[in-house]
Amino acid sequence: MRIAFVGKGGSGKTTLSALFSRHLARSGAPVLAIDGDINQHLAEALAPEDEQPFTAPPLGPHLTEIKDYLRGTNPRITSSEAMIKTTPPGRGSRLLRLLGDDELHTRHVGRAGGVPLMVTGEFDESDLGVACYHSKLGAVELYLGHLVDGPGEYVVVDMTAGADAFASGLFTRFDMTFLVAEPTRKGVSVYRQYRDHAEQFGIRIAVVGNKVTCEDDLLFLKEEVGDDLLTHLVHSSWVRAAEQGRAEAGGPDALDSLEPHNRHALNVLREAVDAHPRDWDRLHRHAVEFHLRNARSWADARTGRNLAEQVDPEFVPGPAALNSPTAH
Structure with missing residues (x-):
């Protein structure tokens, strides 16, 4: 299965690409x-x-x-x-x-x-x-x-930011496209562009909320993207430790320390991919x-x-x- 992670610059799509890839590899899947x-x-x-x-x-x-x-x-x-x-x-x-x-x-x-x-x-x-x-x-x-x-084989691609992926036919090469969106107006603006383009070609997309800190954030995403919201990740001190290069975020078993909700979100992503x-x-x-x-x-x-x-x-x-x- 081929999976693309897209989104606005700074939305966390590279972080999510890495987390999902590590999650798959840790399970023993070819990735x-x-x-x-x-x-x-x-x-x-x-x-x-x-x-x-x-x-x-x-x-x-x-x-x-x-x-x-x-x-x-x-x-x-x-x-x-x-x-x-x-x-x-x-x-x-x-x-x-x-x-x-x-x-x-x-x-x-x-x-x-x-x-x-x-x-x-x-x-x-x-x-x-x-x-x-x-x-x-x-x-x-x-x-x-x-x-x-x-x-049972996976290719995970961290794509260019914004809607630039639609400048070529590359966006049609994927089984699933995960759009990473922060709970802000700018965060969901790229979603609307992707949704409109994807509908023309029957491309399967799902929104992954990121950096969610409270119920208001989650409600905002639900109101803006509706049923396309697949799951969300909460603000992560583990991710911050990784971005700062602290040792507790590295190593083969490091994902055990990722917040339980965020580990569950990675499972939801894999289930969505495997379902199609x-x-x-x-x-x-x-x-x-x-x-x-x-x-x-x-x-x-x-x-x-x-x-x-x-x-x-x-x-x-x-x-x-x-x-x-x-x-x-």
Whole structure:
């Protein structure tokens, strides 16, 4: 299952991404966390006590190599230059198993706080005036597009703040999107944007209230988001200790010290994710739709090709594709 955490900057989405990832990993579930935020802080949130920097190579600067690897022997994709972030897999494409023994996972997955982690890479000074951050996120979009993850496996992505995730088709790559909202007007404003966009494409979203301190906070969230409010987390001294790098918030058993209500909230999140099995046909249909949109709006002109031809009408998405004689 693929889960995105989104929300206003400062809402706590990175903290929630880290808590949920650690919660899943602690249960023994296969989980991969991905830092897709323009501010790369997920490694620090996963391992607040670790003074060693995360060292696995980021995805963004290696986008060309990732494209070359993923296109495999797909005859519809003649080169990495012809492959854009929305290019869907087809027969001959290299498909991935979660945390598999393959070139991409071996190179780009490290560990933070005991959780496997991939990072997109920072938006740095050399990118200014040359590229947008969504070009770096293209590596995440391609990764998810070629990933065949199974039941009981989880990919948790800390997304860019605000409604920027809708600037690409990446938002259609998830089974569940958790919108982290503080009990303030600004905190719920991003929710309205997501709700309106998500409704157009049948994207499943749920609101997670955060930093709730009293009944008035909870009542405010209920009045503003209604039935979309799935659960909430109360103000956490444990989280504050983690943010300050205090030792009691680190280590494999540290979540035992998280407030009981907040531990329960993490269980509610997992139950919500597990309640909705993957719809491979819908996932692939959205991927093709957004690829054709990008092709028409800019990519055909940019590449000088008719990228609609990259869509393989005979490709069957999901686990069956792994058994195809042309699969890698």
